[in-house]
Amino acid sequence: MDNKTHTTLLFSLLFFITHLTNASSKDQCNQNDKKTLLKIKKSLNNPYHLASWDPKSDCCAWNSLECDDATVNRRVISLTIFSAQISGQIPPEVGDLPYLQKLVFRKITNLTGQIPHTITKLKYLRFLRLSWTNLTGPVPEFLSQLMDLDYLNLSFNYFSGSIPSSLSLLPKLSYVDLSRNRLTGTIPESFGSFPGKVPDLFLSHNQLSGSIPKSLGNLNFNRIDFSRNKFIGDASMLFGANKTTFSIDLSRNMFQFDLSRVEIPNTFGILDLNHNGITGSIPVQWAETPFQIFNVSYNRLCGRIPTGGKLQTFDSYAYFHNKCLCGAPLDSCK
Structure with missing residues (x-):
């Protein structure tokens, strides 16, 4: 074989390999997933946000997905x-992406309707965030079928009804x-028995x-935020010297308990109890x-604010409008 023939064969082989590579790279995305994504785009009225979703290109290169x-x-x-x-509802076709681990619709004010039941088909879903939208209806019981779910964020919406107790099954x-x-009603009793890790809980x-x-x-x-609801009664059971809690916000409710008896761990960074009916004194x-944020204002506390630590680093706003608290940063005790 002469050099010219050898060179021609080599170029032909390189062209074939390059063509094969390009062809496969254009088609790396699973075709069923690609069809489903194009249905989702159509269901959302082909928004400009999804302009990269071109059926002629590899869907793994499209924006908004991985x-x-x-x-x-x-x-x-x-x-x-x-x-x-984007205007419209969450397309039911999202349930036809069987390997989906993360689903997010966030800061889409014209997204309406309810969470589709088809989401229960996503057996590998670990991360679900549907926030800052206009979604309505209940927080669905069927979310408890997502047994791999680690992160659930449905904040800043218009969901109504009660909290499903079945979430504690995850x-x-x-x-x-x-x-x-x-949301209305009470915190489910079942939330005292999560089977795995104790979740951060924001209500x-x-x-x-x-x-x-x-x-x-x-x-x-580790973190609890029950602020700005209509809770009543005792919340002291949330505290404990042997716990490793970092943050509790119970502000703007109607809780009533004796703060004098409350023990807290040295892991606490944030404590906000303002606008309740809490009595007693600050232990x-x-x-x-080592508090970073601290507020007990607008309660019924009495006694001297303890000295010698972090409590004097907060201004009077953290303490005022109590029954008879005194000492720096408030007026001195008589």
Whole structure:
């Protein structure tokens, strides 16, 4: 074989390999996933936000989504649509992305309707964030079928009705945010018995009422925010010297308990109890706690504010409008 023939064969082989590589790279995305994504785009009225979703290109290169690391037939594992000018409802076809691990619709004010039941088909879903939208209806019971779910954020919507007790069945749940909705009723008793890790629990800015289930005292929460609801009664069971809690916000409710008897761990960074009916005095031991945020204003507390630690680093706004608290940063005790 002469050099010219050899060179021609080599170029032909290189062209074939390059063509094969290009062809496969254009088609790396699983075709069923691609068809589903195009249905989702159509259901959302072909928004400009999804302009990169061109059927002629590899869907793993499209904006707002992510595929797994396979070299061919890659599956869509993440769909994140954020801050988009989109009107309509969550397309039921999202349930036809069987390998989806992360689903986000966030800051889409014209997204309406309810959470589609088809979401229960997403057996690998770990991260669900539907926030800052106009979604309505109940927080669905069927979310408890998502057994891999670790993160649930439904904040800043218009969900109504009660909190489904079945959420406590999810074995991997570590974060629950239902704040800033229109939820009513009580905290489910079952929330005192999460089977796995104790989740961070954010329920603020709703219309929840009643007493806190005593069973919640059995758990070692890291972060709790029950602020701006209509809760009543005792919440002291949430505290404990042997816990590792970092943050509790119970502000703007109607809680009534004796603060003098409350013990807290030295892990506390944030404590906000303002606007309740809490009585007693601030325990002396609290002076050594490394608070970053602290507020007990608008309660019925009495006695001297403990000295010698962090409590004097907060201004009078953290303490005022109590029955008879005194000492720096308030007026001196008589």
